[in-house]
Amino acid sequence: MDIFILQKESVPDFLSSLSADYAVWAPIQKDGDTFFEPMPDSRNTSPDLTRQAKIIKQTIFPQTEPLYSYDQNDQIQAPDFEDIKQTALFGVRPCDARSLTLLDPVFAGDIPDPYYQSRRNKALLIGMACTEPFANCFCTSVGGSPCGQEGLDLLCLDLGDRYLVSVLTEKGKGLSDAASSLFTKASAEDMKQGQELSQKAEQSIKRHIDLTGVTDTLGKIFEHPVWKKMTLKCIGCGICTYTCPTCYCFDIQDEPMAKKKGRRVRVWDSCMYKEYTLHASGHNPRPTRVERLKNRIYHKFKFNVDTHGAFGCVGCGRCITLCPVNEDIIENLLDVKGAA
């Protein structure tokens, strides 16, 4: 597919050309942190491209999603999926884009999930290559790359005053065609510079782990004492799962509303919570933090491999950076390997 140049000063024009047909989401600075949110005004906002605290997963699979509402006369009202607007996500990190390709098979299943599907099919992903990876990025150890293209429609690579834009899908081609006046053909020089930057980015990933055989090892060490050692410092909060781009567990709850109505909602759940596996009888098959942390590692590095043929982790490093007590998934995996 084509490779173009988009001048940085043309980005607001590009985004506002998108906003005619799309709701544009981008990383936005708020109180010193970056949030992935709908852009209030593409002309006045210069998207910040640091790693986002709230992840793009929420645009497709929101933390709280009303499934339908009901009243006492058994009148049920489901959302109209036609109403969902096309969304363009700008400034998506390659690891986050890749995470959606891992969520897709989960929500495709025998009966595709219409809530997820309707948003996913209407989302357009414009990536921003990680030319400067973060301290805990380890995407290259789980099959990704800081300049990876998986799951993206367009990928921008920062060349200083301009972006090198790779068109990756038909959808992406539609975009660049529609704003063709802003895109110019990339020169051989630009492409060479892009290639060098990609290589440099990949080399600047500092955290690595060789995961060969880890799935097999996990099959053998379920009762190993290493799990207890690993869990000593875990405090059982939900940061690692709620900031994880590949975690998808949810709970379904009925909530009473005003005027004798109610609604059924889907909300994110976390395997780190006691409530997650609590039975109605009061029995809990995962009674302590040991079983819960173990489940998180097993799900990502064994169950997901068994079911969907890939690690359930894109190496974004958020769970490491944001963990209050330095529970580090790379160290956990090293412990697993050590227990083999």
Next chain:
Amino acid sequence: MSVQKLKEEAARALGRKDVKYLIGYKKGSYGFRVSPAFIEPKEDIDQLIMSPLCNMSLVKYVMLEEALPSLTEQEKKPSKIAIVARGCDSRAINLLIEEKGVPREKLYIIGVSCAGAIDQRKIEARFPRVTEPAEVTEENGNYIITVNGQVHTVPKEELLAELCKLCRYPTPVIYDKLIGDKLPTKPFHYDEIKAFEALPLEERFAFWQQQFTKCIRCYACRNVCPLCYSTICSLDSLSPQWLRRSVDTSENFMFQIIRTFHLAGRCIGCGECERVCPMNLPLMKLNRKLAQDAKLLFNYDSGTDPKTKPLLTTFHTEDPQGFIL
């Protein structure tokens, strides 16, 4: 403060017959992070560290300990946990003892005089993308920071956690052994709370509304709090369900109000809730308001003396009653 001294005391503690393990700090897995260390007798004490990077409270681990399956098994095992405690941590321990959350005999406290800890966000903003283990020492009001073999000097003021600037009890108030010199207790002041209270109601409400909209309800603020140790927490209760699982501004308000009120007259001001919040919510603004009220209305400073009773379990006829309808 000498790390050597700490290691000696740790070795002495672990040599005691009644201590089962020690909780201290060790180097973390990357950059400026430190990690809790759980060391059993005869395990390596050399991994222990104490530096301005030790910014987390270890007291929570005393309350998180999983009970052993049978009483006989419990009797056989040595009972004490040795713990490294800074000034704020010792106040938390004090309050736990006052509240009968943990018996004094269960703890062997190695107190450490603390000159304040570094704010992780500040140092990572100053030295971004540091993966290799870094070291920090304090010298004459400066932090000497070694990153990738290069030495940097940064004024302490620039990296010190904001809350540590307000710390009143840098020296532990309860301990079995104290390491480091006794530092003076600092005066009480809540200027930033008074300034916030002076704002119009609408403005304060809008502020919290904006903050709580960001909350993702990971409950890290609750889980990390050394004083949140209910075995059945109202936030987890399913029947009745006090708090909806829906995450929106209204439910988030409810969550934070429950969390804050449970710390009324209790919060000892370690700031763990604020430190761990992935959304960077200024939670100590709420906690410090309550601490200010406890001080101004009842002249009560939580956790400063294990012999006093918790504020909300006492009544004196001279207590102010102006807020009773």
